[in-house]
Amino acid sequence: SNLPKELSEKYMITKKIGVGVCGEVKLAFERATCKKVALKTINKKDFPASVGTATRSAEREIQILQKIDHPCLIKTKDFFQTDDSYYIFLELMEGGELFDRVKSKQQIKEPIAKLYFYQMLKAVEYLHNNGIIHRDLKPENVLLSSHDDVCVIKITDFNQSKILEESALMRTLCGTPTYLAPEVFTDAVTVGYSRAVDAWSLGVVLVNTFICYPPFYPDARIGLSVSDQITQGIYTFIPSKWDGISDDAKDVVKKLLRVDPNVRLTIEEALQHPWLMVRFIAVSLPGPSAINVGTFTT
């Protein structure tokens, strides 16, 4: 493929290491340092809408990728673009996607699930504090830094993300409401809770991590479509799958999978939940991933 000359001069691209929805991930070597990096190629033509909105949404994602700075969010190391593709160089995440780890492993042990979930919460707490809603949290978008169970995880793929900006609606609410219709206020509340979608998704990811499949899935025995199961908040803790998992863990799931976003656990509240407040054993991760991802107290 017609890689930009300056890209080929700086990096040697080798094998495919992951396949995404809108492009693939390849292993690359920076020629000057021989350091390994991941190259995510995003084909502009793969974007659904017309070129206009596609490039805007892609440029918004690139802007987010270059702005974010947290140990549990993927970092870009370099960036090139041609007329038909974006080339994003990222830190290598040798453990691959949580999706594949959950698929292959019989069951991820609770302390490991808690370690991953804590890091996801810290990453999403950072995003929300910076006015970014991810809106596509799923095991495919959680990368593991190594093959060890005890490792740093990083969230990726900001294709669906939204930046919360000062809106006309917010400015309207600053004025005197004398002539304002009631729905303007209720709309404001709805917009104000849009970040709650990430808390719901993390609840689904947590169930998936624990019992290897999601709480809402097509099953004739339930007699409801997946979307009906979700809108009615209908799921069950299958005893055989949840035996041996603590009541605190189940309590976090129940409070994240609340249909009403106004009462759903926020990221901040989840970080205060007894399940996450337990003392962690201080884990000294080997190699470059030995970054402090949060207050792991012994």
Ligand SMILES: C/C(=N\NC(=N)NO)c1ccc(NC(=O)c2cc3cccc([N+](=O)[O-])c3[nH]2)cc1
């Ligand atoms: C930014 C982004 N996606 N953005 C987007 N619009 N996609 O829809 C994005 C999506 C996925 C990834 N994935 C990886 O970096 C990634 C996947 C994978 C699998 C095995 C092994 C490795 N590895 O780094 O060793 C992997 N890295 C990295 C970036």
